[in-house]
Amino acid sequence: MEQIILITCIEVRRELSSYIEEDVSPELRARIDQHVSGCAGCKAVYDGVRNVLTLVSTGEIIALPRGFSARLYRHLQQTSAD
Amino acid sequence: MVKDDQHAISVAKTEYREAYNNSDVQRLLAVFAPGFTDWTDGEPSFYGTEACRALELRTTELFEKFRIELFVIIIDIVVKGEIAFDWGWHKVRSTDRQTGEVIDSKYRYFETWTKLDGSWKIKYIISNKELTPKMLPEEESTATAQAAAEKAAG
Numbered sequence: 001m002e003q004i005i006l007i008t009c010i011e012v013r014r015e016l017s018s019y020i021e022e023d024v025s026p027e028l029r030a031r032i033d034q035h036v037s038g039c040a041g042c043k044a045v046y047d048g049v050r051n052v053l054t055l056v057s058t059g060e061i062i063a064l065p066r067g068f069s070a071r072l073y074r075h076l077q078q079t080s081a082d
Numbered sequence: 083m084v085k086d087d088q089h090a091i092s093v094a095k096t097e098y099r100e101a102y103n104n105s106d107v108q109r110l111l112a113v114f115a116p117g118f119t120d121w122t123d124g125e126p127s128f129y130g131t132e133a134c135r136a137l138e139l140r141t142t143e144l145f146e147k148f149r150i151e152l153f154v155i156i157i158d159i160v161v162k163g164e165i166a167f168d169w170g171w172h173k174v175r176s177t178d179r180q181t182g183e184v185i186d187s188k189y190r191y192f193e194t195w196t197k198l199d200g201s202w203k204i205k206y207i208i209s210n211k212e213l214t215p216k217m218l219p220e221e222e223s224t225a226t227a228q229a230a231a232e233k234a235a236g
Contacts, residue, residue, distance in 0.1 A: 006154055071232075
């Protein structure tokens with residue numbers, strides 16, 4: 001059976017956007033697949049990046065929950081005051 | 083050059099994983115430098131030639147009793163000339179060969195590596211058991227307050 005060589009979290013995170021865009025070699029893809037399947041930290045980062053790219057690329061307008069704008073504005077005011 | 087060394091250590095660490103997953107004691111020992119230091123969780127400290135023998139005896143017994151599935155998560159590998167270090171987690175699934183009982187464990191590890199005749203070998207290994215994640219008290223109270231505020235805001 002073919003051995004998939006280990007890859008570090010640092011390398012995975014460096015290659016994530018290329019991986020999501022399917023711009024990596026099959027060998028690197030297999031290494032990242034294997035790492036992400038067992039590393040909760042990298043899986044969380046991968047899901048986050050993938051979600052952002054999906055949202056940005058679809059261009060859909062997403063309905064925000066009621067009061068979101070007011071809460072965001074309040075939070076920004078508080079943050080800038082700090 | 084550093085990249086080549088990092089890759090060589092990834093390959094050696096893959097050998098380490100495969101040795102466990104194939105219950106191969108000699109293959110595992112080949113990843114270690116002669117005279118390494120062993121500070122593995124749950125074991126006494128061993129140094130020098132004793133460490134090799136202790137690892138051999140321990141893993142022979144382990145592989146007789148359990149089938150091991152090792153998943154290695156390397157956070158990073160840092161190379162400084164002829165020495166290197168890496169750290170991460172070892173996720174271990176041990177299946178009792180007699181009863182089929184499965185035990186899952188997760189360990190944090192730190193290793194140093196030395197280059198011997200062009201090959202990277204583990205010179206020092208230290209590990210301890212990973213514990214359940216816990217929020218700090220101040221983070222927990224902030225999270226609770228935020229959740230309550232969002233609920234009140236509807």
